[in-house]
Amino acid sequence: HLGRLSDALLGNALAAQRTGIVGGVIMSTVAVIGAQWGDEGKGKVVDYLAERARFVVRYQGGNNAGHTLVVNGEKTILHLVPSGILVDGVTNVVGDGTVIDPWVLLGELEGLEARGAMRAPESGQLVIGRRAAIVAPYHVALDKAREQRLGKGKIGTTGRGIGPAYEDVAARRAIRVADLLDRERLSTRLDRVLDEKNALLSWLQVETFEKEDLIERLMAVGARLAPWIDDAGKRVRQGIADGHDVVFEGAQGAMLDVLHGTYPYVTSSQTTTGGIASGAGTHPRQLDAVVGVVKAYTTRVGAGPFPTELHDHFGQSLREKGQEFGSTTGRPRRCGWLDISQLRYAHQLNGFTSLALTKLDVLTGLESIQICVGYLVDGERWDIMPTDSDLMDRAEPITIELAGWDEDVREASTFDELPENAKAYINRIQSELGVPVGLISVGPGRHETIRHQDLWATA
Ligand code: IMP
DSSP states (O other): OHHHHHHHHTTOHHHHHHHTEETTEEOOEEEEEESSSSOSSHHHHHHHHTTTOSEEEEOSBOTTOOEEEEETTEEEEESSSOTTTTSTTOEEEEOTTBEEOHHHHHHHHHHHHHTTOOOOGGGTOEEEETTOEEOOHHHHHHHHHHHHHHGGGOOOOOSSSHHHHHHHHHTTOOOBGGGGGOHHHHHHHHHHHHHHHHHHHHHTTSOOOOHHHHHHHHHHHHHHHGGGEEOHHHHHHHHHHTTOOEEEEOOSOGGGOTTTSSTTSSOSSOOSTHHHHHHHTOOGGGOOEEEEEEESSEEEOSSSOOTTBOOSHHHHHHHHHTTOBOTTTOOBOEEEOEEHHHHHHHHHHHOOSEEEEEOGGGGTTOSEEEEEEEEEETTEEESSOOOSHHHHHHEEEEEEEEEOOOSOOTTOOSGGGSOHHHHHHHHHHHHHHTOOEEEEEOSSSTTOEEEOSOTTOOO
């Protein structure tokens, strides 16, 4: 920011605009990234940051995500609509790197409309990217049939067709949002893809799809979404050039990244900061701050390695107290202790400038709390989680024990008001990772939030 400021002081308007100072005001972009396996509480953090932002941008994933907001006691679960939707004046962008089930998106918008939360399309409240790929009914059918076929070896996907939809993006045969606005083009696109899908679905012994019926359904839903469909990348780039504050809303978590996560037990998109520029249509140098959202313990849905998982009553009590059931599928989440070595890896992948620690209240009442600080693999110490599955199978967590607390933390509004042992827990996380904790969430409500440091601050 100092560099940017000196540009502005030199009076170089062009340079100033290029570097993000408009009218002497420094704009910022901030990414909100899940630091674990998803379900860290990103929605609440985005909702909080949206107070200042003009844009909230989803850049990857689809309705495998479930972001929960609690405002004035009312719960809203969003799957595709960005989490800034309840904040006045925010443009919410479903970016080109997402995959969109158009019926799910429409259902979400209708739900919001019924609650009076949607403004007229001309208000700019929502932009649906023209280039985003559609999750079609055959993707959902394929996802479910493949998982069933894998039996015990299944990934444990959300069954929303996400993987098959991303496959089609890479294979250059996706139906994209803009195709829903042009019957002829949609028909041509379906010709390229449907026979193959139906052959595969028949082989998997599940329902197949009829072209004309799909065209009718896709055109109908496209017509409903049309008022919001636009060039998402251009809108975001223009927003940045105009000096607006932007939040990039991550979905899932770092350990579910298709390249760097616990492959093959991952999702099919890039969940780390690396995916932002390509998914949103911006460039990497336009990212100023990165908030890593860390749940005060660890959860994971679906199969795959989870070294600090608790199979005993501790795990059960975390699940019940934290209401750890999937907001998309309702599946019980696997629960375990916080894993610092996993978070160190997530930090290396994302470059966190601050952390948002969520669900601290769930740990209240535990006599002691364990955290994992490394692993032993074949007698060798690893400070950073190895994600290769053969190493993970043999990784034994090294844990340390910290004292718990009994005092209610939900009423605390400053860091100092927290119990000493809770402060020690937070300080330990900060010092182990070398990243400041900027926000602490002590309950689901919007107001149950301790602001400790500025999340918009750059490193
Ligand atoms: P998919 O994204 O539906 O293909 O699922 C792949 C893996 O990612 C499974 O283990 C899912 O449980 C997990 N997953 C996908 N989205 C989320 C999420 O938003 N939160 C937590 N886990 C997720």
